[in-house]
Amino acid sequence: MQIAAGSLTRALFGLGILAFLVRPEWFEPALRLLVDQNMPVIYLQGNLLSLLLQHLALVLAATTVAAILAISAAIFVTRPVGSDFLPLSRSIVSIGQTFPPVAVLALCVPVLGFGNGPTLVALIFYGLLPIFENALTALRTIDPAVLEAARGSGMSEPQRLMRVELPLAMPLIISGIRLSAVISVATATIGSTVAAKTLGEVIVAGLQSYNYAFILQGGVLVAALALLIHDSLTILERRFGLRRLATTDGKP
Amino acid sequence: MIEEPDQPPAPFGKRKTGSADLIKQKIDKLGVVIALIAMPTLLFVPFVTFKANRIVQGQPVWVFSALPTWAAACLMLVVIAVLVSAILKAGVLVRMTAACLGLVTVLIAIGLAASFLTPEGNSFARVSTATGFWMLLFAFAMLLIDALARLRPRPLARILLLLAGLALLGLLARIGVWNELSLLKEFSSRADSFWREGWRHLALAVGSLVIAFAFGLPLGILCYRVERLRAAILNVLNVIQTIPSIALFGLLIAPLGWIAANLPGASELGIRGIGAAPAFIALVLYALLPIVANTVSGLVGVDAAVSNAAKGLGMTDGQILRRIELPLAMPAILTAIRIVLVQNIGMATIAALIGGGGFGVFVFQGIGQTATDLVLLGALPTVALALCAAVIMDALTELATRARKEIATA
Structure with missing residues (x-):
């Protein structure tokens, strides 16, 4: 019952967001209450829908790159060749996560200039850490008996990695990707202070002109985007979790 | 390679x-x-x-x-x-x-x-x-x-x-x-505002942690005792945690600003749309999830045999909670405080964007003037604070975990 109520609220919220993106003027009377008479109510400098899509594209691009890098790195340090790097890489992940995203973002500017560049780099750096952490935990906690069985059945090392280790590690890796993507939505929002094209632009414009209507619509849209990404990756995570159960049951 | x-x-x-x-x-x-x-x-x-x-x-x-x-x-x-x-x-x-x-x-x-x-x-x-x-x-x-x-x-x-x-x-x-x-020249021309913003930064990060702890711990105990509430409360806190900080600041600014403008006396109390108030409230809200979730998992992890034994000794529920369950849940609670402290120190930087002060002031001024040294003046102390908080809290958590093991084996 509770789950149904939650899904219903989310569906209604989603419908509201869609309506706002397509027909922002419907919401004008309500938002008008927040601003003085002669202020603009709906953000028109950039089409809201296209800002949302650019925000999403930035997050998807960064998360994809971060996932590829992080998973490869985790595979590398868990093989004998990369074992020299294992202690360091684990410490770096926990230290890296104490760096505030704003600092990373701001320090990329002198090297890369303003725009999407520094934001993308900050997103990738910051997005790497949770994925790497989860992938590492997953690959290191696989039951040795399972690996032994795979070896015994004559699988080569790459086969073991592709058919046994990675599938078993997948649910945890995806939960790392989810964390990473949600963090990226937030960092990308701050990215608009260094002129990246994201929904943060709406909030920043509102803050600069004391326009509460802009701040609110920007805030709601960013929140919706974060929740959308969070929910869809949670669903994916559950799918993989179920499949994992199925395969381990099927092949003992 | x-x-x-x-x-x-x-x-x-x-x-x-x-x-x-x-x-x-x-x-x-x-x-x-x-x-x-x-x-x-x-x-x-x-x-x-x-x-x-x-x-x-x-x-x-x-x-x-x-x-x-x-x-x-x-x-x-x-x-x-x-x-x-x-x-x-x-x-x-x-x-x-x-x-x-x-x-x-x-x-x-x-x-x-x-x-x-x-x-x-x-x-x-x-x-x-x-x-x-x-x-x-x-x-x-x-x-x-x-x-x-x-x-x-x-x-x-x-x-x-x-x-x-x-x-x-x-x-x-x-x-x-x-x-x-x-970097030092930037600092010496702003030494006063550096220390002022530094204290503000700490006040935001630590103050919101204290308030969140005061609400979060009882809430966690409640969630532990009343299982029906647990999923619902944790779900709500999870949703809040998912909302990016600037967006949450934004969602709080609009209503606070409306209250300040339309409710007589509110702005005299320091309630304003833009400023430290929404940042502080947002930090408290973000801090609740780790505190409540870890309190619950810490309490759930207490061996039922231990609390039953305490009950057998004639301890009341309150005594069991204070003397047995909470001390045993301490490592989990300390872990939550570490997460919150590090997270708050980082997020307090963003408070500067909405006029809440803190080291972020220098970061955003530096971005505005493309002055890297000014960005560093804000970013370096923030990173240093977060690192110190992480090292100290990790050490404390480890000490508490050891103490807990000693209690458990005794």
């Missing part, structure tokens, strides 16, 4: 000094990577940037023209010595000492470069850190972190190491090693 014949993973680390390893001349791959970063950096990447004044475009200066010859030669020798100890599998303690030596040398070198390049009596010239400096620092920091990760010092030793490091930095600053550096 380094091309090397496949070797078995070296039984490296623990407390053994690696004299046997040295004889075998085993080469450490991480050391090779660090050398591949540090040597080319030293030779080919600019160490500092020189500007005739604060506004003009800077010129890159390489190590050998940025330092007097003797200093450049010393730096070179130290870097080579450190790298040799990194590449050959020297003992962990040797590597740690070498890494510290490297870090201190680079830190002194940057100060020397600044005073060497600044013409006598010229107060307009600016010497700033450039990529080469940061890459050398990064390379040696990697070496230090690796040595520490292998050495695994005990919690108290870690705190002492941290304090020693801070004391060393304080001493270097005190003798004025970096006085001619642009």
Whole structure:
């Protein structure tokens, strides 16, 4: 019952967001209450829908790159060749996560200039850490008996990695990707202070002109985007979790 | 990737000094990577940037023209010595000492470069850190972190190491090693506002933690006792945690601003749409999830046999909670405080964007003026605060976990 109520609220919220993106003027009377008479109510400098899509594209691009890098790195340090790097890489992940995203973002500017560049780099750096952490935990906690069985059945090392280790590690890796993507939505929002094209632009414009209507619509849209990404990756995570159960049951 | 014949993973680390390893001349791959970063950096990447004044475009200066010859030669020798100890599998303690030596040398070198390049009596010239400096620092920091990760010092030793490091930095600053550096010039022209924003930053981060703890702990106990509420409350907190900080600030600003404008007396109480209030509330809201969730999981993890035994001794529910369950849940609760503290220190930076103050003020001013040193003036103390908080809280959590094990075995 509770789950149904939650899904219903989310569906209604989603419908509201869609309506706002397509027909922002419907919401004008309500938002008008927040601003003085002669202020603009709906953000028109950039089409809201296209800002949302650019925000999403930035997050998807960064998360994809971060996932590829992080998973490869985790595979590398868990093989004998990369074992020299294992202690360091684990410490770096926990230290890296104490760096505030704003600092990373701001320090990329002198090297890369303003725009999407520094934001993308900050997103990738910051997005790497949770994925790497989860992938590492997953690959290191696989039951040795399972690996032994795979070896015994004559699988080569790459086969073991592709058919046994990675599938078993997948649910945890995806939960790392989810964390990473949600963090990226937030960092990308701050990215608009260094002129990246994201929904943060709406909030920043509102803050600069004391326009509460802009701040609110920007805030709601960013929140919706974060929740959308969070929910869809949670669903994916559950799918993989179920499949994992199925395969381990099927092949003992 | 380094091309090397496949070797078995070296039984490296623990407390053994690696004299046997040295004889075998085993080469450490991480050391090779660090050398591949540090040597080319030293030779080919600019160490500092020189500007005739604060506004003009800077010129890159390489190590050998940025330092007097003797200093450049010393730096070179130290870097080579450190790298040799990194590449050959020297003992962990040797590597740690070498890494510290490297870090201190680079830190002194940057100060020397600044005073060497600044013409006598010229107060307009600016010497700033450039990529080469940061890459050398990064390379040696990697070496230090690796040595520490292998050495695994005990919690108290870690705190002492941290304090020693801070004391060393304080001493270097005190003798004025970096006085001619642009970063320090930015600082001295803003010393008052630096400390004011620093206190504000801490007040935001720690104050919101205290308030969140005051609400979160009872809420966590409630969620533990009343299982029906647990999922619902944790779900709501989860949703809040998912909302990006600026967005949450935004969602709070609009209603607070409306209240301030339309409710008589509200703005006199300090309630305003833009300012510290929405930032503080948002930080409290973000802090609730880790605190409540970890309190619940800490309490759930308490062995039922222990609480039953306490009940058998005639303890009341309140006594069991205070004397048995909460102390046993302490490591989980401390972990939550660590997460919140580090998260708050980072997020308080963003508060500056909505007029809430904190070190973020310098970061955003710096972004606005494209003044890297100003960004650093805000970013470095934030990173340092977060790191210190993480090290100290990790050590405390480990101590508490040990104490808990002792209780459990007693």
